Amino acid sequence: MQENTYTPGYSAPVLSFMGRRTAETHGGFFLPRLRVGWRLLDAGCGPGTITLGLARAVEPGQVVGIDIEESQFASARERAEREGLNVEFRRASVYELPFQDASFDAVFSHALLEHLRDASAALVEMRRVLKPGGLIGVRAEDAGGALIDAASDGPAQAFAAYLATRRAIPKILTTWAANSGGCCGKPTSRLTA
Numbered sequence: 001m002q003e004n005t006y007t008p009g010y011s012a013p014v015l016s017f018m019g020r021r022t023a024e025t026h027g028g029f030f031l032p033r034l035r036v037g038w039r040l041l042d043a044g045c046g047p048g049t050i051t052l053g054l055a056r057a058v059e060p061g062q063v064v065g066i067d068i069e070e071s072q073f074a075s076a077r078e079r080a081e082r083e084g085l086n087v088e089f090r091r092a093s094v095y096e097l098p099f100q101d102a103s104f105d106a107v108f109s110h111a112l113l114e115h116l117r118d119a120s121a122a123l124v125e126m127r128r129v130l131k132p133g134g135l136i137g138v139r140a141e142d143a144g145g146a147l148i149d150a151a152s153d154g155p156a157q158a159f160a161a162y163l164a165t166r167r168a169i170p171k172i173l174t175t176w177a178a179n180s181g182g183c184c185g186k187p188t189s190r191l192t193a
């Protein structure tokens with residue numbers, strides 16, 4: 001089993017930051033491609049606010065949100081129940097998805113791959129559960145255009161080191177896609193807060 005180290009953690013500010021995301025603001029490239037009735041997987045769904053929007057797009061189809069941290073799902077689970085959405089949240093790792101081969105029409109993942117030790121392995125696993133001809137939508141950080149304006153050189157140096165570690169960030173998605181059998185298309189937009 002792959003090691004999971006997720007450095008941002010699950011503090012209230014982190015969850016509140018992510019909980020403001022919606023399918024429209026952070027998955028807008030994917031929504032128009034979805035079809036009513038599809039079964040969709042949201043891998044690394046976090047607090048699940050994007051997941052709920054995806055569920056509205058495919059309802060009455062089912063959306064399954066998986067994440068390694070169960071504690072994040074509570075609020076989204078309640079909202080899904082209140083709204084009558086067909087959503088299931090499960091604790092699982094993207095490296096070992098607890099689903100049969102070819103069991104989803106679409107797989108979505110937002111802001112997950114850049115946190116993984118082996119993003120290519122995750123993409124291969126996402127592809128395994130995707131039906132032939134199915135759709136994968138991945139959005140991951142492109143920090144190549146970041147601007148830093150700080151009183152000292154420290155933050156800029158830290159960020160430069162971060163970028164060096166991560167190497168050619170804008171190219172990462174295409175590399176991952178190629179390494180995992182070409183299951184993804186071109187990088188789309190920048191990650192927004």
Ligand SMILES: C[S@@+](CC[C@H](N)C(=O)[O-])C[C@H]1O[C@@H](n2cnc3c(N)ncnc32)[C@H](O)[C@@H]1O
Nearest residue numbers: 006018021044045046067068069093094110111
């Ligand atoms: C930056 S958050 C993104 C959450 C959500 N997709 C969003 O954009 O609001 C990354 C999430 O990936 C989850 N994660 C990290 N490693 C994972 C793994 N191996 N399998 C599944 N989820 C993982 C973390 O627990 C965290 O909730």
